Amino acid sequence: MDVKIGVMAAMLAGVGMVTQGKGGGCNGQVSVVTVYVKCGFGDMRVTPKLGEGIASKILAQAGVCIQWKPLWRKADREEHAIVVEITSHTPETLSPGVFAYARAYEGVHIRIFWDRVQRAAGPGLVHALLGHVLAHEITHIVQGIDRHSQEGVMKAHWTTEDIVQMARQPLPFEQKDVMLIHRGLERYCPAGATARNRECAPQQLSAAK
Numbered sequence: 001m002d003v004k005i006g007v008m009a010a011m012l013a014g015v016g017m018v019t020q021g022k023g024g025g026c027n028g029q030v031s032v033v034t035v036y037v038k039c040g041f042g043d044m045r046v047t048p049k050l051g052e053g054i055a056s057k058i059l060a061q062a063g064v065c066i067q068w069k070p071l072w073r074k075a076d077r078e079e080h081a082i083v084v085e086i087t088s089h090t091p092e093t094l095s096p097g098v099f100a101y102a103r104a105y106e107g108v109h110i111r112i113f114w115d116r117v118q119r120a121a122g123p124g125l126v127h128a129l130l131g132h133v134l135a136h137e138i139t140h141i142v143q144g145i146d147r148h149s150q151e152g153v154m155k156a157h158w159t160t161e162d163i164v165q166m167a168r169q170p171l172p173f174e175q176k177d178v179m180l181i182h183r184g185l186e187r188y189c190p191a192g193a194t195a196r197n198r199e200c201a202p203q204q205l206s207a208a209k
């Protein structure tokens, strides 16, 4: 079985929120990225926390610490944070064959199709797969591009063997993935505004390096 992990990229440049070296449980990490997670349906069997923990381990391999927050109301959201929406009952015609997409060039939104993740992995592997889907899509946002690697977390098409491997230990990043993550992070300002954003003055950018 060939599993396609999708990215419907497009739109304008942007990024998620990054602060330097602070955040709950992120002490000592170089970069902290804030990610809000919202379950868009009422299935209480979904436990994104287990997937979040796995995604954290994966991104820690690249020196990135994720600060996970539940999203209850839009007004609670910090500006420039990444927003993940987990939905179910996906119409077959909506991005057929993909588990999720990230708006890599918009820099904020990720949507995960929980029913497809669940169907592909089964109960024993579902959290490992969800963790990898989260890490994959967050990486697209942080890198700011729709690019894939030959192997590992950023592979475009995971096989069944890849998914089984995920349950043993997290898939790795390729060296180029890590380089692009760090390059993406350098474009961020300490306050969380992006370098491409007029609010981010050049001196703030240089201070972030």
Ligand SMILES: [Zn+2]
Pocket (backbone or CB within 6 Å): 005, 006, 007, 136, 140, 147, 148, 156
């Ligand atoms: Zn992708």
